[in-house]
Amino acid sequence: MPLGLGKEDSDQEDKFEDAHETIPVATTMNLVTSLEECTTALYLFLNNRFSDAINLLHPWSKTSIYHALIYGILMVVKAILTFDPQDKQIGMAIVKEALKTCNSFRRKPRVIPLSHLVSKEGIKAISEEELHAEVCYAECLILKSFITFIQDESMLGFLKGGISIGASYQIYKDCQQVLTQIPNDQSKAHRHLVGGIQFGLGAFNLMLSLVPPKTLRLLNVVGYSGDREVGLALLHESTSEMHINNFLSVFTLLFYHNYISISYGVEMGNNSAGEHLLLIYLQKFPNCVILKFFHARSSMLKGKFENAEAKLHECIFTQNEWNQFHYLCYWELMWCRIFLQDWKQAYHYAHRLSQHSRWSKATFVYSKAILLPLLPADFVKSVDEDMNSLFLQVDGLRARFLGNSVPIEKFIAVKGQRYGTTVGWFTAQPLLEFIYAWSGFQVMSQKTELISSWLSIIDKGEDLLQENPNNEYATDDMSLLNLLKGVCLKHLGKYSKAEHYFNHVIQKEKLLKYDHYLVPYSYYELGILHYLRGDYASATKNLHNIKNHRDYLMETRLQFRAHVALEQIAKKN
Template sequence: MSLIVSKNEDDKENKFEDAYEIIPVASTMNLMSSLEECTTGLYLFLNNKFSDAINLIHPWSHNSPYHALIYDILMTVKAILTFEPQDIQIGMTTAKNALKTCNRFRMKSRMTSLSRIVSKQGIQAVKEEELHAEVCYAECLILKSAVTFIQDDSLLGFLKSGINIGLSYQIYKDSQQVLTKIPKYQSKANKHLVGGIKFGLGAFNLMLSLVPPKILKILSIVGYFGDREVGLALLHESASENHINNILSAFTLLFYYNYIYIAFGVEKGYNSAIEGLFLTYLQKFPNCVILIFFHARFRMLTGHFEFAQLKLRKCIFIQNEWKQIHHLCYWELMWCHIFLQEWKEAYYYASLLSQHSRWSKAIYTYSKAIILALHPTDSVSEDMNTLFLKVDSLRIKILGTSVPIEKFVAEKGERYATTSGWFTAQPLLEFLYAWSGFRVMSKRLDLISKWLSIIDKGEDILKGNPSKEYGTDDISLLHLLKGLCLKHLGKYWRAEQYFNHVIQKEKLLKYDHYLVPYTHYELGILYYLKGDYINAIRSLDNIKNYKDYAMEARLQFRAHIALEQISREK
C-alpha cells in the first residue's frame, strides 16, 4: 500500500459528502481512497441505504483494513438488531475475516509493543498503514466480542469476549503512545487514526467506569479501570471532529445519555452539550432513522411524549429494509402510551413486539398481561392469566443463566396469575419502576401526580382488603413508589417518611426482598439531592449488606455510580 494525497484533497473532501451517491466501487485502493470509500458507505448507511452501503463496502472487505472494519460494523449491527441465528453466524464469520484482513496489514514479526519499537527505532520504523491497521484490528476485536457474547452463551464464550476486550484496550493504549511520536504535520489520514484512538479509549473508559470494583475483580482478565469524565470527554472530542469513527463516537454518547445515564446515573444535572452535537448530526443527516429515533428519545426524556410519538412513527414510515428498527420504535411507543395511560394503544404495540421481535418474548408477553389488567376489553381475545403463566416458558438464557429481568417477570407472572387480592395497576407500577419509567417521566410533574393518584387508590384498596400472604410486600412496594413520586415532586420530607416505612418493614417481607436495598438507594439519592452527602453515603453503603435479591447486579451498578459521583463532589 502506498499513500497518495492529491493537491486538490481539501476541495475533494468538502464536496465528498454530497457526492456519495455517484461514487462507484473503486478498482484500486490506497489508504486515503479506502477512507473515502468507507466514509461513503457510512453516509449511505446514515441515509437508510443499508443494502447499498453493504454492496459498496463488501468487495474490498478482504483487502483493506477500513473496508473490513466498516463491513464488520454493518454486519454486527444487523446481527444484534435481528437476533436471527443466520445473521449472528454471518456476523461471526465477518468478524473473523475482518481480523484476518487487518492482521495482514499490521507490523510483522514483532516480539514487543509498537510503542517500544517506536521508542527505540523512531517513528520511521512503522509504516502509516500499519498504524491504521492496528487501530482497525482493535475495533474489530470489540465487534467480535459483541457477536461472541450473543452467539455463545457459555462461560467459555464470556471469557473469550473478555480476553478480546483486554487485548483491544491494550492496543488502543499502545497506539496512543505511538501518536506522541508522530509529527503534527503528518498526512491527512492521521486525523482518522487520532479519531479512532479517541473513540476506542473513550468507549473503554466510559464502559469500565460503570462497572463496580467487585465485578471488575471477577473480570480480572480485562485488568483495567476507567474514568467516566475522561471517557465522555474523549468521545465528545472524537464525535466533534471529522474522521471515519466520529459517527460511532456520537452514537456511543447518544446511547449513554439516553439509556445508560437514565438507568444508572444520578439525577443531578444533565450534559446538554450532547444535544447540540446531536442536532448538528441530525441537520447533516435529516432522514437517518437512527438519529430520528434518538431525537424521539430526547423528547421523551424532556416530557414531550406526544412529539416523540410523531418522530417514532416517522422512523417506521421512512424505511422498511431493516424492520428490526421498527421494533425499537414499537417499544418506545408502548412506553409513551403507558406514561400517558393510553392502554389500548400500549397493548397494540406490546402485541406487535410479541409477534415480530425475537429479543425478549417473555418481556413482551408480560407487558401485554399487565396492560390488560388495567384495560380488559371484549375486542381482545387473549386472557390475562394465560399470558402471565406463559411468560416463564419464553425466557432465554445468556452465559448459561437466565436474564435477571426475565426471571423477575416470570416469577411475578406466576404470582399474579395464581393469586387474587392484588391491585390491578400493581404489576404495571412495578414494571415501570424496573425500567426507570418514573425517572423518564420526571419532567412531566402532571403525569407523576396522576400516577401518584393511582398509587394512593391502590394503597386504600390494599389496606381495606390486605392479602395474608403478600400484604406487607404489596404495601411496601406502593410506599417505595409513593416516596419516589413525592421525591420527583420535590416533597422530600414526605418522600423520606415513605422510604423509611419500607425499611422498617424489612423483617416482615416474605417475597419481595429487593424492595429494601432499592429503597436504601432511593433514600440515598434523596439525601444527595438535598446536599446531605453523609447520610447519602450511609444509605448507599447499606446496600452492601443485602444479597441474593431480584435485579441485584443492576442496583450494584447504580450504587457504585452514585457513590463515585458523591465522592467527586464532596
C-alpha cells in the first residue's frame, strides 16, 4: 500500500485493478468526477495501457482542467520519448490548449495576487475550482517550458521557457500562501490540491538547488533559491497521500536519486527512502515499465549489473505499445555491457540505438566508434564499419539546442575529429574518456573489483603511451590518464595516491594543447577528495579554483557540479 494511503483509497485501487477491459467515459463532469476519471487514466498508464489512458482523457481535455493537465503530461512524455518533430508539435499544441482550458477556470480579473486577495476579502473570494485551476495552470506552464526547450532551439525559446518557469513558481508560492488561510479540509478534492502544491514546490526547490545563481537569472527566476532538503521532504510528503500528482512526485524522486544525484552529487548518498518508495509502488504496479526501469537502474548503482540487465529485458518484453521506452533500456544495457567489458554486446546495443533512436545520433554513432578498436578484427570486418569514418560523422550529426550544440555532443564531436584523424592513442582511451564524461566510474563505484579492473586498463594504456608517445598530444593524453587514474584510486579509498595524480594534471596546465577541461575537472575531483576526507577548507579552495577557468569542454556541467558541492560543504560547516 502506498505511503499514507487510506483503506478507502486502497479499496478503490483494488476495484480498478479488477476493472473490465473497457473503461466507460463519463457523461457529466465536475471537479470530483474529473479527479476520479483522471486517476483512472493514470492507473491505466501505469499498467502500460497508454492508448486507453489517452482515449479516456481526450474527450474532456478542452472542458476539464485535470483532463487537460494529465492529457498534456502524457503527450509531452511521448514527445520526449520519441523526439519526433511531429510529436513535439502535437505536444506543444495540446499544452497550449491545456493552458487555455485551465486559464478559463481561473479567477478573473487578476489585479492582485490570490494570497493578497484572500487575506483582504477572506477565503470566499476564490472558489475551490478556481484554486485548483491555478495549480493546474502552473503545472501546464512547466509542461510548456519542457516542450519549448526541446522544440525551439533558439535563445529566444530558452528565454520563453524561463519566463514560464518563473511564472509557474510564483503561482505555486501564491497558492501555498492561500492554503495557510484555508481551514483544514479533509475532502478528496482538497487532498489533490495540497498534493499538487507540494509536488510543485518540492520539484522547484529541488531543481533550483542544483542551478547556479547566474543560470537562475537567465531562467527569469530572480530572487528565488532552492533548498534541496526542503524539496525532497515536500516530494516525499506528496507521495504519502493518493492524489493526481502523486506519481509525478514518485518519478521525480526516483529520477533524482538514480540519475541527478549520481551526476551532480558529491558522493553516493543513502537512497533507502527512494528504494522503499520504489518497492512500494512496484508491489502495486508490478508491470509498470517506468518503475521496472528505475528498479533496473537502482540495481546498476549497487553494482548488480547482471540483475539490472534482467530487469531491463523485462521492461522491453512487458509492453510494445510505446516502443520508445525500449531505447531507454538499450542505452542502459549498453552501459552494463561496457562496465563488464563485453565489447561485442555493447556494440550491438549502440548500433541498435544509432539505427532507430532520435535522441542523439551523434552520441550513438560515437559509442559505436569507441567500441570498434576494442573488438576483434574479424568482427569489425563482419559488421562492415570503418572506425575513422564513424568518428568523423559525429560532428555532422550534432543537434542544436538554444542555438548551440548540446555540451556532450560538442565534446564527442571534438573528440571524434581527434581520434578519427590521428594515431598514437591506445585502444581504450576514447572509451575511458566517454565513461568519465557520463559519470560511469561513479556508477561502478560500489563494485571495487570493477574499478580495479578499469584501473589496470589505464595502467596498460599509460605504459603504451610512454613507449609510443604522440608528440602533439603526449601531455594531453597522459594528463587524461592521470585524471582517470586519480578517479579510480579515489573510489578505491586510496586518497593520497589519488591526490598525487590530480595535482600532476594541474601542474601540467601550461603544457596542455587541447584538453584544457582536464585542469578544472582535476580541481573538482581534488575538491571532492578533500570533502570526503573532511577537510572542507581545502575542498572549498579547490572548488573555487574552477572559476579561474573559462571556455573549456563541458564547462556548464562542471559549474553545476561545483555549485552543488559548495552548497553541500556550506551545510557541513
